Amino acid sequence: MSDAPYADVATHLRDELRRAWLRLEYEIRLGWTKAVVENVVGPADMGRLFAQARGQVSGGDDAGAPKVRDQWLAIHTAVDARIRASLATNTSSPLVDLLREFELTPRQWATLMYALLPEVDPNLVAAYRYLARDASIRGLDGRLLAQLVYDTPHSRAIMAHDLSPSSPLIRYRLIDVATPGGASDSLMFRKLRAASRLVYLAAGAATELDPELSEYAELRRGRVAGQFPPAAMERATSAIRSGEVVLAIQGQRGVGKRLLLQLAAAHWDRRLLLLDGRRLAQLPAAALQPTVRALVRELRLLGAVPAFADVDDVVVSEGDRDALPASFDALLAEWDGPVAITINRERMPRLHQRPIVHVELIVPPLDVRTELWQQIVPTLAAGEAATLSGKFAIPGGVIVSAAAAATASHMPGSGDLTPKNLEVSVAAQLHQRLSRLGKRLPAPATLDDLIVDDDTRAALIEISAAAHQRRRIRQDFKLRGASGISVLFSGHPGVGKTMSGTVLANRLGLDIYEIDLSQVVSKWLGETEKNLSDVFDAAEPGHVVLLFNEADSLFGKRTSDVKSSNDRYANMETNYLLQRLERFNGLTILTTNLTSAIDQAFKRRFTYDVFFSFPSPDMRAELWRRTLPERVDREHIDFDALAESYELTGGFIKVACERAAYVAGGGGVEIDEVLLRGVVERMYRERGKLSAVGPLE
Secondary structure, three states, X not given: OOOOOOOOHHHHHHHHHHHHHHHHHHHHHHHHHHOOOOOOOOHHHHHHHHHHHHOOOOOOOOOOHXXXXXXXXXXXXHHHHHHHHHHXXXXXXHHHXXXXXXXXXXXXXXXXXXXXXXXXXXXXHHHHHHHHOOOOOOOEEHHHHHHHOOOOHHHHHHHHHHOOOOOHHHHXXXXXXXXXXXXXXXXXXXXXXXXXXXXXXXXXXXXXXXXXXXXXXXXXXXXXXXXXXXXXXXXXXXXXXXXXXXXXXXXXXXXXXXXHHHHHXXXXXXXXXXXXXXXXXXXXXXXXXXXXXHHHHHHHHHOXXXXXEOHHHOOOOOOOOOEOOHXXXXXXXXXXXXXXXXXXXXXXXXXXXXXXXXXXXXXXXXXXXXXXXXXXXXXXXXXXXXXXXXXXXXXXXXXXXHHHHHHHOOOOOOOOOOHHHXXXXXXXXXXXXXXXXXXXXXXXXXXXXXXXXXXXXXXXHHXXXXXXXXXXXXXXXXXXXXOOEEEEEEEOOOOOHHHHHHHHHHHHOOEEEEEOHHHHOOOOOOHHHHHHHHHHHHHOOOOEEEEEXXXXXXXXXXXXXXXXXXXXXXXXXXXXXXXXXXXXXXXXXXXXXXXXXXXXXXXXXXXXXXXXXXXXXXXXXXXXXXXXXXXXXXXXXXXXXXXXXXXXXXXXXXXXXXXXXXXXXXXXXXXXXXXXXXXXXXXXXXXXXXXXXXXXX
8 A cells, every 4th residue: 555645535534444344353253253143134245345355256254364464564664664654744634634633543533434424324223233243233322432533441441532522633623422312311322423514524525514514604615806995804814814803894785795705814825604693593502502513513624714794684682782692602712723703783892802903994986886797797888887886886796696696587688788788786685675674665756746835845845956966966965974974854754754754765766665663763772773773884875865753762762760670771773863863865755743852962963854745735736636536516515615614734625535435335326515514523432522513643
């Protein structure tokens, strides 16, 4: 046998199998010299298996145990020599890398091989059964291990150590130990099974993640295209090499945090293992440590850097809400190499285990976004790329996703992607992030469809112009701060606040999303803040209008009389909203029926505070004319008289017209003034009014 280093796993595995078979054959033949035992299979059958292992047709030389022992010692010495040569020359081969990485002793290596090889050659199980005289054996157990590896009284103590939790075999889950009789069962009766990961390793899949861990981790490798500020790239690259710090990359979703980590790891020829903290948090407490140890095994085998992705998305069920999940502590207890986390929101988690190297990523500036569009979609003209980057202040990750989706949905042979294709795709990517907490409202109405007073109409026109030109104006006048506009609409229910929001969206050519406060507000501490952060981050590019209806429930007054933790956290959430509104770059509309319920600190921060007055008689008459169905004899309805008689907002007039249509349709009659008055007076009575006088609320 050559004493050259092992350059491939197949040759090494073949030699390990040969060594194992000769060792088993020697022990079995040695037993035959003492007494031939009729066992699960007979001696003749075993002889055929031995011959098969040697590559012979028949039983071959049957000289007995001494000759087999000499053959085993010869191959044992040769295999060890080749392994030493591989280690000395730093030759890379999956099995040698395993031995090198975990610094296994010769006995630990032999234990691992006897546990693994039956997965490669199932015939070994028959030999195990014969040697143990136990037909129920399916693999290695303590009895066989003691006979094959730890075969002296002195080595039995070493065996107990090598199968203890501190041993690399157990600590890194190279071997799983089952105790059929419970934890108190004798070491001799414990079942030893090689991790299934090692079966893939022996098959040559040295660079793949253990499929059993794919639910909790994702392996990323290689250099990828990406542009980041030189200072951020340098800090991340330096920090990711150190085992003494935690690298924290912070920024909104899609800004490229994971991409930056992958590039930094690739600089040192390392892979990135993204860990899913939410999935790990769902593990039972007893399963967390074994899973984390298996992940550490993968980190060492793959030469990877661990990164907990989106740690602020993991709900910490007990204790400090700013604490990192338990899986993070469990990893650091087992891993002394570099580690990173990514954070989507503005609140930094509390981290005390290691010093922090903090890198904050922001949305790329206009010229960088233009360059990214041209990189990712080479068919775009410079002007088209500039238009897209000006319209959407989005990070590189969203650009990549939008381009991929647009390409996938583009019919082959229909020409190059157009800016319109890409605009639709960008909107779809951003819609997915907003749809969890809000719904898109139709916006067919124009300013001409609104029945409001002159001051309100003028305010809406001014808001529309400001929102359309805000970026250019702020640049021309060197205005500081975020470029967003926040608007408060207040007034009675039904005066047109929500409709005015849709009109603004229509004039600006934007979608409008009504945020579902039932989904945003949570009883769990910190969840409301997290949800609001998601809403503002998703709308940050300024491609949509955010509408918070009945916002007094969310943006209400803070209390100075803090009597409970609920009061304290409510104030914290209100303070967070104040800060987030000031930094938002889009258009936000808040509506309230109770303007006095809005915190004064909020009011000072609104760019526009528009009060919708109760409609005058002339406005109410026009609302009746526009709202009534077409199948109405308008000549016999005195709209001015209806407007004078009933003080109704546009919302109530709409309800009255719908109810009148139901009555007329069900009774086969026409809608006339008498029918309308009857419906309105019932509406007053239903709301506890003794007469149809005054505003209906």
